[in-house]
Amino acid sequence: xxxxxxxxxxxxxxPSRGHYCVLVGAECWxxxxxxxxxxxxxxxxxxxxxxxxxxVDQLMPEEAIELELDRGMWWGxxxxxxxxxxxxxxxxxLEGRAAEGEWPAPAAMALVAAMRTLWDSxx
Numbered sequence: 001x002x003x004x005x006x007x008x009x010x011x012x013x014x015p016s017r018g019h020y021c022v023l024v025g026a027e028c029w030x031x032x033x034x035x036x037x038x039x040x041x042x043x044x045x046x047x048x049x050x051x052x053x054x055x056v057d058q059l060m061p062e063e064a065i066e067l068e069l070d071r072g073m074w075w076g077x078x079x080x081x082x083x084x085x086x087x088x089x090x091x092x093x094l095e096g097r098a099a100e101g102e103w104p105a106p107a108a109m110a111l112v113a114a115m116r117t118l119w120d121s122x123x
Contacts, residue, residue, distance in 0.1 A: 002121065004114045008107030011114050013038070013122075024101065024111075031099040037073075037091065042119045044071050045087065045112050048078040056082045080105055087112065 003012040010025045020032035024041070033041065051067050059065060059082040066079040075090040084105035091099040103111050 002118055004118065006107065006110045006114070009103055009111040009114070011111065011118060013118055026101060026103055026107065029101070031091075031101070033091075033099075037093075040072060040074050041089065041091075042115055044069055044074045044076045044089070045078075045115060046119075047071075048076050048087070049112050052078055052085060078108075085109065 001012065001014040001016070003010075005011065008027050010023070010030065012023045013021060014023075015021050017032075019034055021035060022033040022038040023030050024033060025031070048067055048069055051069075052065070055065060055067075061082060064079070064081050065085075066077060068075070068077045073091055073093045075092070077088045078085050079088075080086055085108060086102065086104045087108035088102045089100070
């Protein structure tokens, strides 16, 4: 089991839990994901972060940006400025449960860094 958490976010992966082996959460909520849902979520948030990094040098210090991405059953939105951003996600599968989550800055930035670390450790 791998578990990480910080101010306003938490993340764990435990393959022994079976079908729902990844937990993603914030201060007052959490939901479990399957391995395929987890892979798709990582792809979504890493892409949003990369898009932000690609635009950061073009933003004025006071300028805000909002990036949205829709990938299959996941929708995500990164919003903030050149230095800090928050993250919203929405899981809407064709059937079964749905989930929604939000992390303000800087919790969102720390969560995405932890997601990258956890993802890299799985490879």
